[in-house]
Amino acid sequence: MPVRTTEETRKSQILAALEDQDTTVSLDPLESEMILNMGPQHPATHGVLRVLVRLDGETITGCVPELGYLHRGYEKIAENCTYHEFIPHTDRLDYLSPLSNNVAYALAVEKLVGIEVPQRAQYVRVLCCEMARIASHLVAVGTMGMDVGALTVLLWTFREREKLVDIFDVLCGARFTTSYTRIGGLMQDWTSQCSVMLTRFLDEFGADLGEVESLLYRNKIFIDRCENVGHISPDEAVGLGLTGPILRGAGIPRDLRRDNPYLVYPEMDFDVVTFTESDVLARFYVRMEEMKQSARILRQAMEKLPDGPWNVHDTKRVLPKKERTYTRMEELIHDFMVINLGIDPPVGAVYQGIESSRGEFGFYIVSDGTGNPWRMKIRSPSMVNLSALPVMAKGAMVSDIVAIIGSIDPVMGEADK
Amino acid sequence: MSRLVLEKLKEHFPSTIEVEEEFRGDLSVRVKKDQIVGVSEYLRNDPELRYDLIVDICGVDMYRPEARFEVVYHLYSLQNKEYLRLKVEVDESDPVVDTVSHIWPGANWHERETFDMYGITFRGHPDLRRMYMPEDYEYYPLRKDFPLLGVPDAIPLPRR
Numbered sequence: 343m344p345v346r347t348t349e350e351t352r353k354s355q356i357l358a359a360l361e362d363q364d365t366t367v368s369l370d371p372l373e374s375e376m377i378l379n380m381g382p383q384h385p386a387t388h389g390v391l392r393v394l395v396r397l398d399g400e401t402i403t404g405c406v407p408e409l410g411y412l413h414r415g416y417e418k419i420a421e422n423c424t425y426h427e428f429i430p431h432t433d434r435l436d437y438l439s440p441l442s443n444n445v446a447y448a449l450a451v452e453k454l455v456g457i458e459v460p461q462r463a464q465y466v467r468v469l470c471c472e473m474a475r476i477a478s479h480l481v482a483v484g485t486m487g488m489d490v491g492a493l494t495v496l497l498w499t500f501r502e503r504e505k506l507v508d509i510f511d512v513l514c515g516a517r518f519t520t521s522y523t524r525i526g527g528l529m530q531d532w533t534s535q536c537s538v539m540l541t542r543f544l545d546e547f548g549a550d551l552g553e554v555e556s557l558l559y560r561n562k563i564f565i566d567r568c569e570n571v572g573h574i575s576p577d578e579a580v581g582l583g584l585t586g587p588i589l590r591g592a593g594i595p596r597d598l599r600r601d602n603p604y605l606v607y608p609e610m611d612f613d614v615v616t617f618t619e620s621d622v623l624a625r626f627y628v629r630m631e632e633m634k635q636s637a638r639i640l641r642q643a644m645e646k647l648p649d650g651p652w653n654v655h656d657t658k659r660v661l662p663k664k665e666r667t668y669t670r671m672e673e674l675i676h677d678f679m680v681i682n683l684g685i686d687p688p689v690g691a692v693y694q695g696i697e698s699s700r701g702e703f704g705f706y707i708v709s710d711g712t713g714n715p716w717r718m719k720i721r722s723p724s725m726v727n728l729s730a731l732p733v734m735a736k737g738a739m740v741s742d743i744v745a746i747i748g749s750i751d752p753v754m755g756e757a758d759k
Numbered sequence: 760m761s762r763l764v765l766e767k768l769k770e771h772f773p774s775t776i777e778v779e780e781e782f783r784g785d786l787s788v789r790v791k792k793d794q795i796v797g798v799s800e801y802l803r804n805d806p807e808l809r810y811d812l813i814v815d816i817c818g819v820d821m822y823r824p825e826a827r828f829e830v831v832y833h834l835y836s837l838q839n840k841e842y843l844r845l846k847v848e849v850d851e852s853d854p855v856v857d858t859v860s861h862i863w864p865g866a867n868w869h870e871r872e873t874f875d876m877y878g879i880t881f882r883g884h885p886d887l888r889r890m891y892m893p894e895d896y897e898y899y900p901l902r903k904d905f906p907l908l909g910v911p912d913a914i915p916l917p918r919r
Contacts, residue, residue, distance in 0.1 A: 410891035417876070418901055453783050580837065583813045583865030594837065596812075601840045690782040693833055693844065695814070706833065708819055719817040721833070729868045758891060 374399045378740065382411045388485065388747065389754030393731070397740055405735045405743070407728050412758040420718035424684030425451050425525055426661065428718075433519045435720065436756040438481050439474035440520045441510065442698045443756075448523035449604055450694035450705035455659060455687045457526050463652045464606045466532045468643045470522060471605075471696070472636040473540070476547075477506045478699035479629040479636075486626060486748035487558060490567040495557055502543075502550050509539045525685065526660030527653030537644055544637055551633060558626075568623040572734040572746035576620065582733070583726050586701025587632065588750065591625040593618035598697035609646070610639045622742075622749040629751075659685040684713020693721075700724055700751060724750075724757035764808055764843060772798055779846075787844040792856060795832075795847050799859045802834060802843070810834040810843060813859075816869035818877035822903040827851040828879055832859070849879055858884040876901035 381392035390411035396404040416435065420428050432447045433440035445467045452459065459467075480499040487495030507517045513536050514522040514529055522529050558564050574584075579592040589596055597614040599607040615631040617624035654660050661680055662673035689711045695704030701723030708717040727750050734746050768776050768788060775794040779787040790798050802810040814833040821827055826848035834843045847856060858881040860866040870881045872890040878899040881887060889896065898905055 410889075410893075413891040415900060418905075418907070422907060456783070578864070580811050581864045583863065596837060602842075691787070691831075691844075692783050692785055693815075693842065702814065704815070706815065706817060706831065717817075717819045719815065719819075719831075721815040725868065725872075726865060729865065 375403075380743070382408075388752055389757075391728070391747070391752060391754055391757075393743070393747075395735070395740065395743060400740050402735050402738050402740060402743060405732050407731050409725065409728070409754075409758055412754045414759065416759045417718055417720060420715055422714065424681065424713045425687075425715065426681050426684070428715075429523065429525075430519065430521045433521055434755055435722065435759070436478075436698060436700065436703065436724070436753045437518065438753050439478035439699045440518060441470040441522055442474040442478075442696065443703065444520060444523040445471055445605075446694070446696045446698065446703050447705055448525055449696060450692065450707055451525050451687075453694045454690065454692045454707050454709055455525070455685060457654055457656065457659065459527050459654055460651045461606070461648050462532075462650045463527045465643050465647045466528055466652065467523065468605050468607065468610070469532065469540070469640060469647075471698075472639045472643070473506055473509065475636045475699040476633050476640075477503050479633050480506075482629055482699075482748075482751040483554065483626065486622075486745070486751070487564065489744045489748040490564060492558065492561065492564055495554055498550070498554055498557070502547065505539075505543045505546075509536055509543065512536055512539060524653070524661055526656060527651075531652050532647070537647075540640065540644060544640060547637055548634075551630070555630070565623065567742075567745055568621065568626060568749075570619075570621050571738060571742045572622045572749055574620055574730055574734050578733055579620070579730070582730050584701070584730055585723050586697070586699070586727065587625050587628040588727055588730065589701070590614065590616045591628045592620035598695060598702060602695075604694070604696060606643075610642050612636075612639050622745050625749040625751075686711060686713060695721060698723065700753065700756075701727060703756075720756075720759055722756040722759060724752040724754070725759075728752050728757055764802075764841070767805065767808065768798070768802075771801060785844060786842065787846060789846045789848070792847050792849060795845070796857045796859060796862070798845065799832075799862050803862050808836060809838045810836045810841075811863075812837055813863035813865045813869070814842070816859075816866055816873055818873040818879055818901070820877060820901065820903045825850065828854060828877055830856055830873060830879060854879045855882050856880075857882050860884055875899070878902070 376397050378395040378397055380395055382390040392408040394406045395402055416431055419431060429444060429447060432443040435443050480503045484496035484499035510520055511517050514520045574592060576592045576594055579589050593616055595614045595616045600614055612635045615628050615635060617627050657676050662676050666673040667677045687709045689709060691708045693704060693706045695702045702721060703723055704721035706719040707715050710716040735743050765778050775791045777789040779789060802808055812835040814835050816832050819829040819831060821829060828849040830847045830849060832845040849856060856879060858870060860870060870884055871888060873879055874881065874887055875890040875892055876899060898910060
C-alpha cells in the first residue's frame with residue numbers, strides 16, 4: 343500500500359479543519375462570536391450530518407458541513423459484487439425512496455448491457471418511481487413541518503405514507519428494503535390487488551393532502567419561519583450543480599423526466615413545477631405540487647398499463663422465473679450462473695441518471711467485460727445539494743438552519759454512500 | 760446537437776482532445792491533463808454549448824502501469840439538455856490535476872471526494888480535505904490495491 347502522508351495531506355487533520363477561517367474565532371472583543379457544533383446526532387439533521395456553525399450572536403456567519411458518518415463504502419462493495427448482487431444495496435442508499443433507486447440501478451445496467459425491458463415493465467417502473475416520490479416527499483414535508491414546530495403535519499403525512507408502504511408490501515414483500523427491479527425486468531408482476539390499493543390511495547390522497555395544506559398554507563408561524571429563509575440565487579444553484587426540488591424552487595425547470603426522458607415518461611402528461619422565490623417556502627411548495635403531479639402520472643400509468651411480459655426473455659443475462667428455478671435443471675443452472683458469475687456486459691462505460699425525489703440520481707458504470715463492475719460511481723443528489731448549505735445558511739439566524747436543512751431534505755444514506 | 764460539441768472541440772483544441780467512440784449514446788472526450796482548465800472554461804462559456812451544470816466528478820483506478828488513474832467529469836448543458844463526459848488520464852507518479860472548482864463551484868466537493876478515495880490532489884483547490892474518511896486516515900480506499908479486509912492498524916475484528 344502506498345502511503346501518502348505528505349505535508350499537504352497532513353494538513354488535513356482535524357485540527358487544521360477546525361482552524362479553518364469559518365470555524366475559528368479570533369479577535370472578538372465583545373465575545374459575541376462562537377462555534378456551535380450541530381450533530382452528528384441531532385434530531386433536525388435527518389441522519390448523521392454534522393454541521394459546524396460559526397455564529398455572531400444569533401446570526402450565522404459561516405458553516406461547514408461534515409459528511410461521512412454513514413459512509414459504508416458502497417462503491418467499493420459494488421466492485422466486488424456481480425450486477426445482480428448489488429440490487430439490495432441500492433435500497434440502502436436513499437432509504438426514503440428505495441423503489442426509485444432500484445429503477446435507477448436497473449436502468450444503468452440495462453443501458454450498459456443493451457437490454458430494453460418490455461412495455462409492461464416500463465409502466466410498472468414508472469409507477470414505482472412515482473410512488474417512491476410521493477412517499478419520499480411526504481416525509482420531506484412532514485419533517486420540515488416538524489423542524490419548524492408543526493408536529494401534527496408529520497403524523498398526518500406518515501399516515502399517508504403508511505398506505506403507500508402497504509402497497510410496497512403487497513408489490514414486493516417488503517416495506518422498505520424493496521429490491522424490486524431485476525436487470526431485464528422486475529422481481530414479480532404488478533397485481534390487480536396493487537391497482538386496487540393504489541386507486542383507493544389516489545382517491546383519498548387529494549383530500550388528505552388538502553388537510554396538510556389547510557394546516558400549513560395559512561399558518562402564520564410556518565410561513566414566517568420559511569419565507570425568505572435560505573435563499574440561493576439561480577446562478578449559484580446551477581454553479582453548485584444542485585438538482586431536484588431545490589433547483590426547480592430557484593426557477594430553473596430542469597426535470598430529467600422531461601428533458602432526457604427514460605422509461606415511458608414521454609407518454610405521460612405532467613407539468614414541471616417551478617417556483618422562483620428560491621427560499622425554504624418555495625421548496626416546500628415545489629414538493630407539495632410535485633406530489634399532485636406524481637398522482638396524475640400514477641393514474642395515467644395505471645390506465646395505460648399494458649398486458650404482456652414483464653421480463654426480457656434472455657436466459658444468459660436475465661434471471662429465470664423463481665418457480666421454474668425450483669423445479670427445472672436448466673433454469674437452476676442459469677440462476678446460479680447469473681447470480682454468482684454475473685452477466686457479461688461489453689467493455690465500456692455508461693452514465694444513466696434519473697429524476698429521483700431529491701434530484702438527479704445516477705450511476706456511472708465502467709465495465710471491463712466481466713461479471714463485476716470495474717468501477718461504479720453513485721451520483722447522489724443529497725451530497726451535492728448539501729454543498730449549498732453554507733451558501734443558504736449565511737446570514738440566517740441560528741434557528742433557521744434547521745428549516746434550511748429540512749428544505750434540502752438530505753438522506754445521509756445516499757449522501758455518504 | 761451532439762455532433763456540434765465534438766466539432767467545436769476539435770476545431771478549438773485539435774491537439775489536446777481525443778474523441779472516444781460513442782458507446783450507448785454517451786459522448787466521451789479524452790482531454791490532456793494540463794489542458795483540462797482551458798477545455799472546461801471553453802465548454803462552460805461558449806454561448807452555443809454552455810455546459811453550466813457539473814453533474815459529477817469521479818476517479819477510476821484502471822490499475823495499469825501507465826496512466827493508472829482517470830478523472831471523469833460529467834457535464835450537463837441546461838440549454839441543450841446534453842451530457843458530455845471528459846476523461847483525464849493521471850499517472851500514479853504525479854497524481855495532480857488542476858482544479859475546476861473556480862469554473863463550477865460544485866466541483867469542490869466532488870474533487871474532495873476523488874481526493875479522499877484515490878489520493879488524486881487538485882492543484883488550486885480551496886479546501887482539499889477528506890470528504891468521507893477520517894481526517895487522519897492514511898489510505899485511499901477505492902484504489903484497487905486497497906484490501907477489503909485487513910488494513911494495517913485498522914480496528915481489530917472482535918474475537919470469536
